[in-house]
Amino acid sequence: xxxxxxxxxxxxxxxxxxxxxxxxxxxxxxxxxxxxxxxxxxxxxxxxxxxxxxxxxxxxxxxxxxxxxxxxxxxxxxxxxxxxxxxxxxxxxxxxxxxxxxxxxxxxxxxxxxxxxxxxxxxxxxxxxxxxxxxxxxxxxxxxxxxxxxxxxxxxxxxxxxxxxxxxxxxxxxxxxxxxxxxxxxxxxxxxxxxxxxxxxxxxxxxxxxxxxxxxxxxxxxxxxxxxxxxxxxxxxxxxxxxxxxxxxxxxxxxxxxxxxxxxxxxxxxxxxxxxxxxxxxxxxxxxxxxxxxxxxxxxxxxxxxxxxxxxxxxxxxxxxxxxxxxxxxxxxxxxxxxxxxxxxxxxxxxxxxxxxxxxxxxxxxxxxxxxxxxxxxxxxxxxxxxxxxxxxxxxxxxxxxxxxxxxxxxxxxxxxxxxxxxxxxxxxxxxxxxxxxxxxxxxxxxxxxxxxxxxxxxxxxxxxxxxxxxxxxxxxxxxxxxxxxxxxxxxxxxxxxxxxxxxxxxxxxxxxxxxxxxxxxxxxxxxxxxxxxxxxxxxxxxxxxxxxxxxxxxxxxxxxxxxxxxxxxxxxxxxxxxxxxxxxxxxxxxxxxxxxxxxxxxxxxxxxxxxxxxxxxxxxxxxxxxxxxxxxxxxxxxxxxxxxxxxxxxxxxxxxxxxxxxxxxxxxxxxxxxxxxxxxxxxxxxxxxxxxxxxxxxxxxxxxxxxxxxxxxxxxxxxxxxxxxxxxxxxxxx
Numbered sequence: 182x183x184x185x186x187x188x189x190x191x192x193x194x195x196x197x198x199x200x201x202x203x204x205x206x207x208x209x210x211x212x213x214x215x216x217x218x219x220x221x222x223x224x225x226x227x228x229x230x231x232x233x234x235x236x237x238x239x240x241x242x243x244x245x246x247x248x249x250x251x252x253x254x255x256x257x258x259x260x261x262x263x264x265x266x267x268x269x270x271x272x273x274x275x276x277x278x279x280x281x282x283x284x285x286x287x288x289x290x291x292x293x294x295x296x297x298x299x300x301x302x303x304x305x306x307x308x309x310x311x312x313x314x315x316x317x318x319x320x321x322x323x324x325x326x327x328x329x330x331x332x333x334x335x336x337x338x339x340x341x342x343x344x345x346x347x348x349x350x351x352x353x354x355x356x357x358x359x360x361x362x363x364x365x366x367x368x369x370x371x372x373x374x375x376x377x378x379x380x381x382x383x384x385x386x387x388x389x390x391x392x393x394x395x396x397x398x399x400x401x402x403x404x405x406x407x408x409x410x411x412x413x414x415x416x417x418x419x420x421x422x423x424x425x426x427x428x429x430x431x432x433x434x435x436x437x438x439x440x441x442x443x444x445x446x447x448x449x450x451x452x453x454x455x456x457x458x459x460x461x462x463x464x465x466x467x468x469x470x471x472x473x474x475x476x477x478x479x480x481x482x483x484x485x486x487x488x489x490x491x492x493x494x495x496x497x498x499x500x501x502x503x504x505x506x507x508x509x510x511x512x513x514x515x516x517x518x519x520x521x522x523x524x525x526x527x528x529x530x531x532x533x534x535x536x537x538x539x540x541x542x543x544x545x546x547x548x549x550x551x552x553x554x555x556x557x558x559x560x561x562x563x564x565x566x567x568x569x570x571x572x573x574x575x576x577x578x579x580x581x582x583x584x585x586x587x588x589x590x591x592x593x594x595x596x597x598x599x600x601x602x603x604x605x606x607x608x609x610x611x612x613x614x615x616x617x618x619x620x621x622x623x624x625x626x627x628x629x630x631x632x633x634x635x636x637x638x639x640x641x642x643x644x645x646x647x648x649x650x651x652x653x654x655x656x657x658x659x660x661x662x663x664x665x666x667x668x669x670x671x672x673x674x675x676x677x678x679x680x681x682x683x684x685x686x687x688x689x690x691x692x693x694x695x696x697x698x699x700x701x702x703x704x705x706x707x708x709x710x711x712x713x714x715x716x717x718x719x720x721x722x723x724x725x726x727x728x729x730x731x732x733x734x735x736x737x738x739x740x741x742x743x744x745x746x747x748x749x750x751x752x753x754x755x756x757x758x759x760x761x762x763x764x765x766x767x768x769x770x771x772x773x774x775x776x777x778x779x780x781x782x783x784x785x786x787x788x789x790x791x792x793x794x795x796x797x798x799x800x801x802x803x804x805x806x807x808x809x810x811x812x813x814x815x816x817x818x819x820x821x822x823x824x825x826x827x828x829x830x831x832x833x834x835x836x837x838x839x840x841x842x843x844x845x846x847x848x849x850x851x852x853x854x855x856x857x858x859x860x861x862x863x864x865x866x867x868x869x870x871x872x873x874x875x876x877x878x879x880x881x882x883x884x885x886x887x888x889x890x891x892x893x894x895x896x897x898x899x900x901x902x903x904x905x906x907x908x909x910x911x912x913x914x915x916x
Contacts, residue, residue, distance in 0.1 A: 817847030
């Protein structure tokens with residue numbers, strides 16, 4: 182079963198790898214990588230995917246594929262063998278190599294494949310390990326123990342990285358670098374060195390030198406993790422890795438050549454001054470270049486530089502006399518190993534802190550760009566002013582919004598573009614804000630360089646020091662020109678609609694008004710005919726004629742008042758606010774409805790407050806509200822017996838408000854109708870438009886008041902209108 186599955190996997194991998202011209206290829210989703218053989222996209226998609234494959238920018242062709250196959254295992258074994266031969270090529274000390282690259286290969290494999298398949302790669306690289314170790318004369322027992330410790334140190338390090346750092350990039354934060362150093366450079370090599378020291382004892386070593394063997398085994402694995410392991414973690418785990426242009430390769434190449442040259446010279450001089458006080462200065466000569474590479478390129482540069490100086494130092498230590506002591510090469514290499522491990526740890530931490538700072542700076546820059554983009558699209562400008570030096574900062578878009586040409590405008594420059602009619606108010610508000618008084622949102626106009634006028638809304642937020650004193654203000658300039666245009670258009674439309682509703686109301690009352698006019702006109706006609714008859718007599722009575730003429734004048738005044746009320750309601754004019762006596766307004770409104778009330782057989786009960794009840798508003802608009810509410814109440818009582826049709830109108834003062842209550846004895850409002858009564862186009866009438874109460878609510882709100890409909894405890898509904906009472910009335914009421 183396993184062999185057949187491996188064959189199918191191999192065929193699928195060959196089909197996916199067809200056309201590859203090099204050893205590297207871009208990342209391919211596992212759901213699209215296998216379309217040949219017995220595999221289907223759906224089958225592959227159901228396979229569990231390790232977390233580390235979710236965001237890798239590239240992978241070595243075939244070797245790091247999420248599907249285990251024969252080709253992957255062969256490539257892993259070949260890479261293990263080649264790196265072992267490379268370690269032997271650099272040089273060995275008895276059975277110990279100064280550092281062991283195959284462990285880095287195992288560590289990388291364990292990071293990139295699911296842990297359930299680790300055993301397959303362990304079995305695959307075992308023959309490669311045996312072949313490489315037998316070539317240097319290692320015995321079978323030594324070979325197996327060395328391989329077991331290699332697997333142990335690689336597996337424990339990879340498992341810890343999987344647990345603490347689930348996905349790349351691994352070493353771009355100080356936390357990630359610190360965890361990797363503690364686990365892969367300190368703890369895992371130290372633990373694996375306990376059995377690893379017996380590899381030498383199984384050969385020609387003695388138990389008396391166990392401590393030395395433990396130190397050598399630990400130093401070998403720690404150096405491998407600090408150099409090759411960190412190199413893999415930084416370069417393979419970097420999401421932003423991409424081919425660099427030739428121009429950008431010049432700087433790292435020059436730094437690398439400089440590092441090599443300075444290292445060679447310093448190593449030669451270190452041999453000369455190994456026993457003198459000049460050794461530390463000579464030995465640390467490459468450190469400035471290492472620091473510069475780390476600062477310039479972060480953990481990637483640090484890991485590459487550490488590997489380069491490691492290879493140079495170990496080759497030099499194995500091929501010539503040591504730099505630290507003039508004894509055997511084994512002691513010299515051990516000193517080099519510990520020196521480089523001690524050098525690599527702070528460099529990796531420094532590189533990680535730099536990467537983390539750059540990522541944070543990049544994140545802040547991205548957020549600033551996003552905020553700037555959102556602010557530009559919303560026409561919002563940011564500003565800040567320091568009270569200590571009166572220095573004003575404006576965002577670039579804010580400068581453009583206000584039409585300021587200066588790169589660093591001052592507060593006076595901002596004041597200069599504010600409309601003269603609004604400038605004093607803005608300055609007064611800013612002074613109040615600077616004195617700690619809460620700022621009310623200010624709306625003002627600005628004159629642009631082209632002469633156009635824009636509206637702005639300013640908001641501010643105080644920033645205080647530790648003593649609680651305000652030291653600066655930050656805020657927003659919001660362009661509300663479009664909103665103001667819409668508000669003006671809406672106001673015009675509301676005014677037009679209110680006028681149309683008044684005309685519609687007069688249309689409903691046309692019959693009643695005609696009847697009201699008919700009475701004085703009939704009286705005028707009768708009196709005129711009587712006067713003609715008296716004058717035609719001989720002799721005529723002038724006193725009777727004078728009485729008739731007086732009656733004609735009174736009836737004419739009565740008719741004129743009716744026409745004037747109609748004219749005021751129908752007139753399309755600007756709203757004019759003035760002192761309005763609420764009781765008098767009600768008494769002049771009822772005559773317009775006199776005939777309608779008689780026709781509907783409705784009795785009116787007036788309960789008006791004795792004190793003067795005045796408000797400041799538009800009498801025509803307020804009369805329109807009264808007309809609409811009374812007509813609604815009349816219509817609501819059309820289905821009840823005439824003797825029960827009572828319209829109650831009451832006025833009173835409630836705190837600082839003048840209240841008008843209009844009650845009917847109809848059927849009341851349903852629950853849903855009560856909530857939706859003020860919505861546009863909602864009506865309970867068969868012939869209604871659903872705009873009357875909406876317009877009434879708008880008029881009352883524009884006067885600073887409120888309106889609500891309340892179901893009575895018995896029958897009917899009460900419409901309650903509250904608007905601010907005039908201050909003169911409030912003062913007299915308080916007296």
